[in-house]
Amino acid sequence: MKSEKEKMLNGELFLPHDPELAAERMQAKLLLEEYNSISVREKERSNQLLQEIVGTMGEEARISPPFWCDYGYNIHLGAQFFANVNCVMLDEAPITFGDGVMLGPGVHIYTVNHPMEEAARATLHEYGSPVTIGHNVWIGGGAIINPGIRIEDGAVIASGAVVTKDVSARTLVGGNPARLIRHLDH
Numbered sequence: 692m693k694s695e696k697e698k699m700l701n702g703e704l705f706l707p708h709d710p711e712l713a714a715e716r717m718q719a720k721l722l723l724e725e726y727n728s729i730s731v732r733e734k735e736r737s738n739q740l741l742q743e744i745v746g747t748m749g750e751e752a753r754i755s756p757p758f759w760c761d762y763g764y765n766i767h768l769g770a771q772f773f774a775n776v777n778c779v780m781l782d783e784a785p786i787t788f789g790d791g792v793m794l795g796p797g798v799h800i801y802t803v804n805h806p807m808e809e810a811a812r813a814t815l816h817e818y819g820s821p822v823t824i825g826h827n828v829w830i831g832g833g834a835i836i837n838p839g840i841r842i843e844d845g846a847v848i849a850s851g852a853v854v855t856k857d858v859s860a861r862t863l864v865g866g867n868p869a870r871l872i873r874h875l876d877h
């Protein structure tokens with residue numbers, strides 16, 4: 692029989708209050724608590740902690756605290772990744788960034804959904820869908836990226852956008868729900 696963690700990683704319905712998953716979220720919270728309270732002078736310790744929190748990270752990846760996520764190990768940061776303050780990543784499924792990605796303040800990236808059907812939702816099951824963000828994407832402050840979204844290379848997400856559909860390479864999208872504003876090809 693599959694564990695709840697295996698179901699989570701497989702994108703199937705799973706129970707988050709399972710003891711193994713609850714312990715992993717607690718471990719992530721403890722690391723984040725330390726990460727979010729560390730002095731700005733302690734760059735090395737801060738970098739070490741970020742390496743412990745996320746699954747993988749490229750050269751010079753940085754996240755300005757405070758930062759929150761559920762598990763951490765499902766997050767993969769490319770080189771020169773930068774997230775401004777108050778970033779939230781609900782990483783029940785992989786969240787993968789290419790190189791040179793920038794996030795403005797307060798960007799939220801969600802991979803988790805609850806069932807739409809009331810009786811199924813009442814069982815407290817949930818399920819994850821991966822979010823994939825290409826190289827050199829800029830996501831403006833306050834944007835929300837929904838589960839299962841793919842944002843291709845060079846795209847720009849305007850501040851405050853709610854991204855509900857995949858975003859093509861080198862396009863600017865904005866609004867709620869986010870719509871094409873213009874192409875960025877030169």
Ligand SMILES: CC(=O)SCCNC(=O)CCNC(=O)[C@H](O)C(C)(C)COP(=O)(O)OP(=O)(O)OC[C@H]1O[C@@H](n2cnc3c(N)ncnc32)[C@H](O)[C@@H]1OP(=O)(O)O
Nearest residue numbers: 773775793794795796830831832848849850851865866872
């Ligand atoms: C690490 C960090 O990133 S920290 C910095 C954080 N900074 C931010 O988050 C700022 C993000 N910047 C934006 O959202 C800007 O508005 C940009 C980048 C989208 C502006 O891009 P521009 O190409 O200059 O767009 P411009 O101002 O010409 O507007 C084009 C159209 O998009 C609309 N638009 C611009 N910004 C937004 C927005 N945030 N949401 C919805 N629509 C928008 C404009 O109203 C305009 O619409 P119209 O053609 O109907 O008049």
